Amino acid sequence: MVFRARLARSSSATTPEKSTTGYVVAGIWSGGQCYTPPMAIRKIATVGHPVLREVARELTRQELAAKPMQGFIDDLIETMHDANGAGLAANQVYEPIRICAVEVRNNPRYPYKPNFPLTILINPRLSPTTTETFLNYEGCLSVPNLRGEVRRFAGVRVEAWDREGRGVEFTVKGLTAGTFQHEVDHLDGTMFIDRIEDTRSLTTWADFDRFHMASFVERAKALVATYGS
Numbered sequence: 001m002v003f004r005a006r007l008a009r010s011s012s013a014t015t016p017e018k019s020t021t022g023y024v025v026a027g028i029w030s031g032g033q034c035y036t037p038p039m040a041i042r043k044i045a046t047v048g049h050p051v052l053r054e055v056a057r058e059l060t061r062q063e064l065a066a067k068p069m070q071g072f073i074d075d076l077i078e079t080m081h082d083a084n085g086a087g088l089a090a091n092q093v094y095e096p097i098r099i100c101a102v103e104v105r106n107n108p109r110y111p112y113k114p115n116f117p118l119t120i121l122i123n124p125r126l127s128p129t130t131t132e133t134f135l136n137y138e139g140c141l142s143v144p145n146l147r148g149e150v151r152r153f154a155g156v157r158v159e160a161w162d163r164e165g166r167g168v169e170f171t172v173k174g175l176t177a178g179t180f181q182h183e184v185d186h187l188d189g190t191m192f193i194d195r196i197e198d199t200r201s202l203t204t205w206a207d208f209d210r211f212h213m214a215s216f217v218e219r220a221k222a223l224v225a226t227y228g229s
Contacts, residue, residue, distance in 0.1 A: 174227030
């Protein structure tokens with residue numbers, strides 16, 4: 001984990017620090033004090049780890065306002081940026097709590113995705129705004145070197161809190177709607193591989209680029225033209 005130090009006190013110089021949800025995380029102990037990162041690039045859990053199958057618990061506003069939780073949100077954002085993710089859910093970094101981040105900014109992993117500003121969702125709920133669906137070629141930081149087609153609703157309403165605990169509600173469409181569905185699925189212990197209808201669509205990233213990228217980009221362009229995102 002790459003980090004800059006922050007200070008947390010403890011009566012023990014050998015007991016590891018607990019994370020916001022009780023999972024043990026790394027710290028540097030000296031003289032009864034634990035130095036842990038205010039912004040850290042965290043390890044990303046990969047498919048097979050039980051934390052990815054946990055249903056994440058909701059947070060209270062009191063929990064959300066605490067400095068360790070706000071620090072965790074900073075970690076989540078920094079980890080997403082470092083890995084070139086379009087989004088990242090808390091349980092992907094071993095914290096089964098209902099927080100996820102979404103941001104697309106000229107993303108090299110998904111060059112066909114429209115940009116979308118950094119958005120932090122606390123206790124998010126999604127509801128479809130249409131019965132229309134599309135097949136989305138998805139990948140995941142927790143499923144290295146694998147992509148496959150997943151059916152997603154073409155529009156969803158998002159209800160959540162922001163990181164300050166204020167209620168937010170908005171609608172997303174097209175490829176952006178697919179990204180939000182992917183991340184909120186994680187918080188319910190569901191991964192994109194669970195939703196693949198035809199396993200013949202599974203491909204490595206290299207073979208996606210070689211055999212499938214061009215045709216999917218044309219479909220993506222049509223989605224953006226239809227839904228604006």
